Amino acid sequence: MKSFRFLLLSLLMTLSLSGFAQQRFSDKDLVNILWAMGQMYPQGFTIDINTLQQPTEGLAVSYLATQNSFDKKDLPKVIKHAREHNGFVGGWYNPENGKYYFDSTRLFPEDSLVAAVEFARDNEQNTLYDISKGIEIWSNYEQKDIRIILDCDMGSSTDDLFALMMLHRYMDMKRCNLIGVIVDRMGKANADIVDVLDNFYGHPDIPIGLETAGQEVTHVWIPYHNLAYARTPDGVPMFQRSVGDEGTYMEGYKLYRKLLAEQPDHSVTIASIGLVTTLARLLMSGPDEFSPLNGKDLVRAKVKDIYAMGGVFGDAVEPDYNFKQAINFSLTFFELLPKEVDVVFSPGEVGDPLDYRPELVISDMDWTDVHPIKWTYQFLNCNTGQKMWDPQAIINAVEGDAFYQLSERGWVTLTPNGETIFTPDPKGNCRYQRPGDPVWCDMVLKYIRLMAIQH
Numbered sequence: 001m002k003s004f005r006f007l008l009l010s011l012l013m014t015l016s017l018s019g020f021a022q023q024r025f026s027d028k029d030l031v032n033i034l035w036a037m038g039q040m041y042p043q044g045f046t047i048d049i050n051t052l053q054q055p056t057e058g059l060a061v062s063y064l065a066t067q068n069s070f071d072k073k074d075l076p077k078v079i080k081h082a083r084e085h086n087g088f089v090g091g092w093y094n095p096e097n098g099k100y101y102f103d104s105t106r107l108f109p110e111d112s113l114v115a116a117v118e119f120a121r122d123n124e125q126n127t128l129y130d131i132s133k134g135i136e137i138w139s140n141y142e143q144k145d146i147r148i149i150l151d152c153d154m155g156s157s158t159d160d161l162f163a164l165m166m167l168h169r170y171m172d173m174k175r176c177n178l179i180g181v182i183v184d185r186m187g188k189a190n191a192d193i194v195d196v197l198d199n200f201y202g203h204p205d206i207p208i209g210l211e212t213a214g215q216e217v218t219h220v221w222i223p224y225h226n227l228a229y230a231r232t233p234d235g236v237p238m239f240q241r242s243v244g245d246e247g248t249y250m251e252g253y254k255l256y257r258k259l260l261a262e263q264p265d266h267s268v269t270i271a272s273i274g275l276v277t278t279l280a281r282l283l284m285s286g287p288d289e290f291s292p293l294n295g296k297d298l299v300r301a302k303v304k305d306i307y308a309m310g311g312v313f314g315d316a317v318e319p320d321y322n323f324k325q326a327i328n329f330s331l332t333f334f335e336l337l338p339k340e341v342d343v344v345f346s347p348g349e350v351g352d353p354l355d356y357r358p359e360l361v362i363s364d365m366d367w368t369d370v371h372p373i374k375w376t377y378q379f380l381n382c383n384t385g386q387k388m389w390d391p392q393a394i395i396n397a398v399e400g401d402a403f404y405q406l407s408e409r410g411w412v413t414l415t416p417n418g419e420t421i422f423t424p425d426p427k428g429n430c431r432y433q434r435p436g437d438p439v440w441c442d443m444v445l446k447y448i449r450l451m452a453i454q455h
């Protein structure tokens with residue numbers, strides 16, 4: 001390793017001493033430099049071939065054209081492509097097959113995630129790299145057609161806000177299609193918050209359903225339920241809405257039925273990050289104008305899987321909240337859910353280490369003064385132990401099961417005390433997320449933060 005470092009340093013010194021720094025380097029020089037870089041930075045590097053500077057920020061995406069360029073022999077091809085395009089080359093060493101991979105690379109600003117992911121998908125790259133954050137981002141170009149219904153308890157904890165924010169960002173990246181949002185926390189104001197976010201993030205027409213006969217949960221962790229009615233000092237509504245103050249929302253389980261009936265069989269993913277009251281009512285429902293099937297059969301026919309924030313399977317700091325709050329509905333949900341539908345639980349301990357500090361939320365959103373999440377964090381005390389629990393169900397639903405360390409398969413039963421009991425069985429429909437290590441947690445939090453700076 002030392003010899004390569006020496007080679008690189010002496011090359012750079014020679015070139016800069018002879019006044020080459022302002023000029024383009026010859027192909028031969030670059031082959032030697034990039035090869036030495038590969039040895040020095042086996043975990044990966046990106047370099048500007050005109051200045052030999054390594055950028056300190058940006059989203060680096062490889063071009064398809066230089067895919068499968070291995071080792072020194074392929075470097076001239078990579079250099080030629082980089083010269084004709086963006087002038088960046090990236091490389092890394094794969095210890096599994098002993099090969100060095102080099103690519104002509106395009107660099108996007110870090111607030112251009114959508115364009116970067118689109119480019120990655122067009123170039124058949126499964127990942128891109130955020131240089132300043134030091135994290136890989138998945139583009140999963142082969143994964144298509146994820147249809148999600150979000151079921152949330154907006155209006156109390158703020159992780160629901162981030163979960164919905166992420167779904168909008170994923171939509172922008174064409175990673176999923178959010179076909180509807182159910183609000184299972186009763187009260188129109190809570191659905192109005194969804195309406196605000198849908199408008200703010202540029203998808204104002206997403207259908208919203210509201211639970212009206214679920215369970216009244218009076219405790220509010222962070223009182224942002226009046227967010228939709230915020231006014232500027234001049235009295236003008238601060239946030240745009242599709243459903244006005246006088247508007248109404250469809251009954252939650254009816255919207256479920258409508259949306260499911262419209263979708264192909266086994267195509268819908270439900271991300272449940274609140275209570276399961278509306279899901280229980282859906283499962284109890286009978287045939288109606290939307291479908292001749294009863295709720296159980298409709299779910300069996302249309303739902304592919306459910307990612308549910310809730311349950312306790314390990315050393316959670318706190319007991320489960322989502323299932324316990326409306327225990328009778330939860331018991332019905334567990335009893336009636338068809339066993340063919342896969343469920344992945346995201347217990348509290350997975351999100352516990354993911355602490356998106358209020359001051360970071362506000363600074364990450366400094367690109368605008370009018371922002372519903374920033375408003376919440378500016379005007380309310382969000383330093384309440386709020387963690388990024390709900391986004392875990394969303395990330396898993398979109399990024400896929402390989403992104404998490406999931407348990408083996410088994411069955412989960414719910415006790416009247418709200419305890420989730422897991423019984424291993426290879427035929428079982430349930431798995432649960434296991435907590436990630438500190439490196440993984442750091443990456444996920446950085447990813448959520450990257451979504452927050454997009455505009």
Ligand SMILES: [Ca+2]
Pocket residue numbers: 152153154157159160273274390
């Ligand atoms: Ca929630």
